[in-house]
Amino acid sequence: MAKPAETPEQKPSRKTRILDAAEALFAQYGFDAVTLRQITKLAGVDVALANYHFGPKRDLFNAVLERRADVLNNARHTALDECLAAAGDEAPTVDAIIEAYLGPLGKIHNSADEGWRHYLALIAYVNNSHEYGGEFMTQFFNPLVKRFIEALRLALPEADEKAIYWSYHYLSGALTLTFADTGRLDVLSDGSTSSSDTKLGYAHMSSFVTAGIKAICAQETP
């Protein structure tokens, strides 16, 4: 029997549905709390099919992480390219660099695409975990982040080396908690401020970290 052709208006392939289900569940509950039975049930396939396509559970998790990594990286490399090109022979400004760093993420986060939002929440999970926080983030995002740091060095030639790395750390933390989407802000503010207002969240974040970076990269080493 012929495999059914996958046309745009049809359901995604089973393999894709497994990835989608895994992405959603891992993002919400983490790696260990989620079972293959939950994933395959949500995907509407047999339990064993996950193992058939992806091997052990850990490899499925990696496959989920890898699926969107290139798309994300390319978008952000392009933004940084344009930022540097716009600066021409001059050094780029901190403002422009931060805009290039956060812009593509804000656009994705703000989009209606549920899969991408799950993916960002998963990145938040990974970034804060001991198992993956060092390893995976390095493996997938180091080239991009190193370019970003290099751009900051151009913008702030007098800055202390460590101040730049710590700046990146604080930015990464603020960003990650935004991805995580815990709803904490809504509760804390009694509903007056919504963590799902990503537009405002990214606008403020840009200003916040830009000011923060300028502050600690301009001052004397403490």
Added chain:
Amino acid sequence: MAKPAETPEQKPSRKTRILDAAEALFAQYGFDAVTLRQITKLAGVDVALANYHFGPKRDLFNAVLERRADVLNNARHTALDECLAAAGDEAPTVDAIIEAYLGPLGKIHNSADEGWRHYLALIAYVNNSHEYGGEFMTQFFNPLVKRFIEALRLALPEADEKAIYWSYHYLSGALTLTFADTGRLDVLSDGSTSSSDTKLGYAHMSSFVTAGIKAICAQETP
């Protein structure tokens, strides 16, 4: 038979050892990845003893979280009290408020106490999780955080309400990633910057978030 008196130079009680072991393991691997057998093995006690003292696994987790919550909260309330008292009739400065907020944490984090460092890593885990991020953080830290937000309102009477809440969000994210201690910074900087240099990390963090807060609370709503 008399319960053995717990003198300083003796081993802690078994109950305490279970809490210590659970704290260390939960902080490193999260709730679901850790088994009661690992915990009790590390504590050097029988499996069933965890259940005897604390009931179900989830309750043990809560007991770990609760154990140090009061101490932490009291230290931070006191710091904020002193900050407000020092300001007298004037409004406190943003710098002083941030110092009061981060100071006690920096001191604890920088101390040699392993248990406290595990606890802070656990807070990082909780703060980023969907299950606990909203609920537990609210339950334990809302009064303190609300006082802190109130102090910021005094310091920045013109500030937009939402800008203050988002400021807290970015601060919380930066702080949380610092607690998490993933070693990412060390790898990224090829060893030139160490995430375990908490002294530098907190000093920079204070300047960073102070500048960030002033920036987004002074400007027009974006």
Added chain:
DNA sequence: GTCTATACGGCGATAGAC
């Protein structure tokens, strides 16, 4: 009350038959 040894029911990932 504190603690240990053991047992139970259940569900996990995965391999092998089909």
Added chain:
DNA sequence: GTCTATCGCCGTATAGAC
């Protein structure tokens, strides 16, 4: 590709030792 079986480990209950 699919289904079923297996085996191990999980959290927890219990019975009794100290």
